[in-house]
Amino acid sequence: MIAAAGVAAAALICLDPGHGTPPAIGRQTEPIGPGSHVLKVKDGGGAHGEAAVALAIAKRTRALLLARGFRVAMTRTGPTIDLPDGDGNIARARFCNRRHAALMVRIHADGSSDRSLHGASTLVPAWHRGWTDDIYGRSLLAGRAVQKAVVAATGALDRGIVRRSDLTGFNWANVPAVLVETGFLSNPNDSRLLHTPSYRQRVARGLANGVSAFVGLPR
Ligand SMILES: [Zn+2]
Numbered sequence: 471m472i473a474a475a476g477v478a479a480a481a482l483i484c485l486d487p488g489h490g491t492p493p494a495i496g497r498q499t500e501p502i503g504p505g506s507h508v509l510k511v512k513d514g515g516g517a518h519g520e521a522a523v524a525l526a527i528a529k530r531t532r533a534l535l536l537a538r539g540f541r542v543a544m545t546r547t548g549p550t551i552d553l554p555d556g557d558g559n560i561a562r563a564r565f566c567n568r569r570h571a572a573l574m575v576r577i578h579a580d581g582s583s584d585r586s587l588h589g590a591s592t593l594v595p596a597w598h599r600g601w602t603d604d605i606y607g608r609s610l611l612a613g614r615a616v617q618k619a620v621v622a623a624t625g626a627l628d629r630g631i632v633r634r635s636d637l638t639g640f641n642w643a644n645v646p647a648v649l650v651e652t653g654f655l656s657n658p659n660d661s662r663l664l665h666t667p668s669y670r671q672r673v674a675r676g677l678a679n680g681v682s683a684f685v686g687l688p689r
Contacts (some may be wrong), residue, residue, distance in 0.1 A: 481573075481685050482541040484566035486639070487528040488578035488649075489513055489521035490551045491558070500558045503601045503641035510638055512558030517581030517655040521549065523664050524577045527652060530674035531577070538682060543569050559639035567644045572685055573612050575677060576639060576649035579664060581656045588657040589627025592617035593649040596635035601642075608646035611687060616648050616680030623676030624669065626653060626660075646684075650677065 489496075496513030516524075525546065532542045545551060545562045555561035566574040580587070594613035595602035602609070613631050621628045629651075634640060640647050652673050653660035663669040 480539050480541050482543060482569055482571050483535055483681055484543050484545070484569060484571035484574040484645070485528045485532055486545040486562050486566065486574060486576040487521070487524035488576060489516035489524065490546050490549055492550055495557045498558070500560050500638060502636065502638050503598065510636070517579055519655055520579045520581070523579050523655065525549070527670050527673050528577050530671055531677045534674055534678035535681060538678065540681070543571065559637070560642045563639050563642035571645045573681060574643055574645055574647040575616070575681065576647065578649055578651050580651040580654040582654060583656070585656050585658065588654050588660045589629045590617070590620050590624065590653055591629035591632055591651045593632045593634045593637065593651065595637070595640035595643070595647060596633040598635060598641065602640060605643055605646050609648060612646050612684040613648040615684040615687070616650060616677060619680035619683060620650060620652070620673060620676035623679060624672045
């Protein structure tokens with residue numbers, strides 16, 4: 471059989487639901503970037519209930535993306551992570567790198583001691599020579615597209631784009647990467663919403679819309 475000429479393979483989107491590392495492994499450390507002596511815990515555990523919220527939203531996002539013709543890979547599909555490269559954020563990045571993902575979408579929820587804080591933000595890699603210089607521009611474009619789409623789909627307060635230099639999962643990524651903080655689990659209203667199927671679906675629709683917008687941008 472001969473592959474149809476001119477038909478591009480569907481883009482692969484890597485979904486990375488945050489946390490879900492067994493605590494004994496999560497407390498282990500790993501270098502924050504290639505060649506770095508700065509070590510960071512593999513998984514601080516996240517906000518209370520975050521791992522389950524992130525997974526539920528990721529599964530809904532996967533269904534929407536598959537329906538739109540994307541290919542999807544997920545770093546975890548169950549409550550705990552189990553990757554061949556190990557269980558930290560380096561492993562999550564490598565999982566997406568190896569698949570040459572068009573975009574790595576890390577799905578999280580925020581927590582704060584200030585219970586009034588609410589809304590959604592999207593984190594993108596800060597520019598760092600040798601670590602993120604290859605993915606900085608595309609990640610920022612993706613972050614803007616995803617943040618805009620999530621806010622539009624959910625009506626959440628737009629907390630904007632945040633560049634982060636300290637995230638292991640960004641610094642080891644060789645594919646464009648964004649991390650969406652879908653709301654604050656420490657805020658009573660955000661938390662209530664993030665535990666309803668209808669709001670999770672709205673977040674997922676926002677994520678899928680943002681991915682579609684980004685992948686459709688000229689390269
Ligand atoms: Zn998190």
